[in-house]
Amino acid sequence: MIPAAFEYARASSVEEASNLLSKFGEDAKVLAGGHSLIPLMRLRLAQPSALVDINGLKDLDHIKEDGRKLRVGALTRHVTIQNSSTVKEKLPLLAEIAGEVGDNQVRNMGTMGGVIAHADAAGDYPTLALMLDADIVTNQRTIPANEFFKDLFTTALAPDEIVTEVVFPVATGAHKYVKFRRRLFDWAIVGVAAQKMNGGWRIGLTNVGPTPVRATAVEEALHKGAQPEEAAQHASDELDPAGDLRASPEYKKHLARVLTKRAINQAEGRQ
Ligand SMILES: Cc1cc2nc3c(=O)[nH]c(=O)nc-3n(C[C@H](O)[C@H](O)[C@H](O)COP(=O)(O)OP(=O)(O)OC[C@H]3O[C@@H](n4cnc5c(N)ncnc54)[C@H](O)[C@@H]3O)c2cc1C
Structure with missing residues (x-):
């Protein structure tokens, strides 16, 4: 099916993305990899009034070791996480899970932030975030994972809030x-x-x-x-x-x- 009509804007910074979300109102949505949002729009189960595309925000695409933490940018694709030598070394379970998400096409497009924000019950990263007491970092605050996932497809995010990073503890054991x-x-x-x-x-x-x-x-x-x-x-x-x-x-x-x-x-x- 074809999605209902929507406005489209491409953000050049997180701040601009947040401002665009505020301007378009609560029915506006962030567009990341599009691999959950676009199928829902095609079925008309989601009919956002506007999409704010964050794919140009390269500073959200990163994997950084930070002491005993591993910081994964919201726009980091599953395939990048799966193949990252830093993830394999510091949190190999995350690399394993990334390799189990969907198929190659999904892993090439889908993002860490998209899975976390979408909060599908069958999403794989939310389980890891919750059990390891990860933090979800947004443009406004840091939310502990055990306060982030509220219900099916429902999170603590405000309408103009954007996930920028997920911060996991380093864990190298079995x-x-x-x-x-x-x-x-x-x-x-x-x-x-x-x-x-x-x-x-x-x-x-x-x-x-x-x-x-x-x-x-x-x-x-x-x-x-x-x-x-x-x-x-x-x-x-x-x-x-x-x-x-x-x-x-x-x-x-x-x-x-x-x-x-x-x-x-x-x-x-x-x-
Ligand atoms: C065939 C198929 C199989 C799949 N299998 C799996 C699987 O096995 N396991 C799994 O976990 N997932 C699976 N997925 C989902 C896939 O991982 C998606 O990529 C993911 O759910 C959403 O990420 P995205 O980047 O595509 O987000 P999008 O589809 O662009 O967005 C999803 C939602 O999150 C919001 N959003 C996205 N990024 C942000 C952000 N940074 N801040 C705030 N809100 C944001 C959007 O507004 C939207 O509401 C599958 C998808 C498909 C099509």
């Missing part, structure tokens, strides 16, 4: 992202990320609720010495996932338990 899907390039039916960090585990779940979930009960069980199989049984303790065309709520809870065990085992080099 890690694994297990993404369960029917075809290689599909979104996750359920995903589980496991990262060993500061002597404990961080476990995050994708697509088992309207926002990403940190599986703290699993983390605590592991901390108390439970084996992965036993700890993973807690992965569904607090879950109340919605069913969809691909999986019922019960099946998603089952997957959360099975994939959590698999993620921890594979992170530690077991099958």
Whole structure:
């Protein structure tokens, strides 16, 4: 289908982008990689009055090591994150996850900031951001990830607010992202990320609720010495996932338990 009519402006700075968003009003949207927004516009599920294109803002396309932090610019494409030697060295789980997003076309266009701002329940980066206590930096403030994702497709962003960076902690320990899907390039039916960090585990779940979930009960069980199989049984303790065309709520809870065990085992080099 063809999108409804909209105005278009290309920003040359973050400040100009924010001003344009204010000028066009709350129905205006930022255009980054366009790989979530344009399909929704073509289906007319989204009908923004105006698009503010930020693809010219090259200073938002960066990966920087900053002490024990890794700063990823909002306009950094998935393929850049996947192939970055800095990411592979400082937060290899992020490089692994980037390589699991969609297909080559999606990875060549889609951006870190787009996935974070879009807040799809099946988005992969939000899980990592939440479980590692990342910060979402905007043109106005810094928002901890656990305050950023409010609901399905709903974030703490104001209408004229632009994500500029996502700041992750460095984490180089055992890690694994297990993404369960029917075809290689599909979104996750359920995903589980496991990262060993500061002597404990961080476990995050994708697509088992309207926002990403940190599986703290699993983390605590592991901390108390439970084996992965036993700890993973807690992965569904607090879950109340919605069913969809691909999986019922019960099946998603089952997957959360099975994939959590698999993620921890594979992170530690077991099958
Ligand atoms: C076939 C297909 C498969 C996919 N599979 C996956 C997958 O497995 N995992 C996954 O995580 N994603 C997947 N995606 C989504 C893909 O990663 C998108 O690129 C991503 O969701 C949005 O990023 P974008 O840069 O394309 O943003 P856009 O589509 O341009 O924007 C998405 C939303 O975010 C807002 N936005 C974008 N950037 C900013 C910013 N800097 N500040 C404020 N708001 C902003 C826009 O206004 C819009 O509302 C898939 C997409 C397709 C088409």
